[in-house]
Amino acid sequence: MSTTMDEITDHGPAHHHSTVDRSGTALIDMRDISIAFGGIHAVDGASIDLYPGEVVALLGHNGAGKSTLIKILSGAYKRDSGEIYVRGDKASIGNPRDAKAYGIETIYQTLALADNVDAAANLFLGREIMTPWGTLDDAAMEAEARKVMGRLNPNFRRFKEPVKALSGGQRQSVAIARAILFNAKILIMDEPTAALGPQETAQVADLIKELKKDDIGIFLISHDIHDVFDLADRVVVMKNGQVVGGAKTEDVTKDEVLGMIILGKCPPGATPGPGAMKE
């Protein structure tokens, strides 16, 4: 019954502006995932996959199950059933540490930063650089932080201040730096541009293009199609915990995707999933 997104890839590399090679092994293949909270099926038999260098936008209303599905991948929730394959191997992800071990990094909507410590401390939180004497090597961490932030946000200077003093865009760049600092292979971004102004949004878009070049696969989670449609190679829409369907962005229009989000109606260019509206 489960319609995986692999079927879309069976069309071959036909489309001109898609540079994603989906012929190899998927970076992430989540199959038939379900989770219930107190009898409510937040995610119900959902399957989704992601290839190297690909940006997949996971869309749906609030409560459609997209954030829950992705939190299962990042280890924040434990699934009730279903399987996750990372680069073809069955993965057991029980907590955020497991996910990180597989190269899965998450940038949360609420920007999971510790507000009271500085940028370098946040970048290395949970993976601090230590001196040979087993103490924190703050200078080395600050040096690394300066290096990676120099790439992402060259104007950033406020390394010594607690991150609560930073602007939304600065905080976002700290969060992204944190993910790529540890060679993430799979990046999950929850509402990546929701809190940002136009200039900062453009910056994030540039950044995503850079990450694609490094063959990093990215899930973008959003309830607003306009935030992510132009960034994505492929969209997957969820409704009521189920996958409505998926499509390459060049095969569908924004209006058609909106129809998927609101009505659960699959357009001709998309591959329907179990949650698609029955004719």
Place this chain on the structure above:
Amino acid sequence: MSEATSDSSRATSTPTLSAGGGFKGFLRATEIDTRMLGMIGALAVIWIGFHILSGGTFLTPRNLWNLSVQTASVGVMATGMVLVIVTRNIDLSVGSILGVTGMVMAVAQTQYITPALGYDSGLVWILTLAVGIVCGLAIGGLQGFVIAYLGVPAFIVTLGGLLVWRGAAWWVASGRTIPLTDDNFKLIGGGSDGSIGATWSWVVAAVAIAFLLLAAFSARKQRKKFNFAVKPMWAEAVTVGLAVVAVVAATLIVNAYLLPGPLARRYAEANGIAVPDGGLEISFGYAIPVLLFIAVGIVMTFIARRTRFGRYVFAIGGNPEAAELAGINTKRVTLMVFALMGMLAAIAAAISTARLSSATNAQGTLDELYTIAAAVIGGTSLAGGAGTIFGAMLGALVMQSLQSGMVLLGLDTPLQNIVVGAVLVVAVWLDTLYRRRSA
């Protein structure tokens, strides 16, 4: 993006923090915290106020020396309370843990350790202390386990602990007062024997000054190695200079407190010193509990600022969800914070038991309030995520100054309680104002 940055001079070839002019610039360059400055100001007001009201008896070497000894016990616990409160928890049971571990140490020493090793054994004190520390660790660890892994709020667990451990203290010795047998252990409490004298006090001061210079120098070297901005040299000199002056002043004060006549004579006889005509001038010097307090403060500052554990404590306080998502085992850290608190309560128990030469049933009663007050007055935010060990140590000194000042003025206990309670509320209110303005 264009950020207004305070350290824009980073880009130049000689990185030195530019601070701006005036008093604010001075504070920024020296990295002196305005909150800390406020606390030292408050302490000065309290001291001078009591000095005038008491007719010149507060700011005497004798009173200040006593003040330092009295601060030690609550001060030791306040350093741990900082970490507890930073993780958004509270520990209401520390006074009772102090009571029960003090009682356990006294009973262990008089009934088991001394009989087993003999009165002359030099191992008695250390074994007694070890028993107390293990006991404190176990109690704190148990409470931490219930809080972190069973999910019972710290307020409730430690409120229960307040009763449980007080009851346990009674139960250990059926409510009796247990006098200590080991003279070495009593040194932990201070007194004329439990002080190190003038010469050793200067040795301690010299070591402290060398340590301050070395720390400043190596921090500077480290920042230069990575080509980060460093403090201007004059600012470095001012901060280190102030610290050195404080160390020298404290040493002069404790050395100015002389043994009273009969004690000095006894000391002279015991050490075979001839008593000159003008009488003996033998200094107390630093009391051992005070040195213990300072050592605990240094170790706790190191833990808070230089270890992974300390970093996690603050991260959890800032954003527990973020800490969890970063892969930090927040439950284990919480358990360890409470275990550490229990251990510090045991060290405080050793100090206060040794000072009284016996363990009593009421020992440590209300200490939880003084400990929490010290931490909060010292700048620990009850919202979590912010606080310093040094601030809490100063806070403990402020609380103790208030208390002993009122004793000196002859105020009765109910009035003392009213004042301490009111001061705590006002201090937290001022802190709230400060935070709102600096946010």
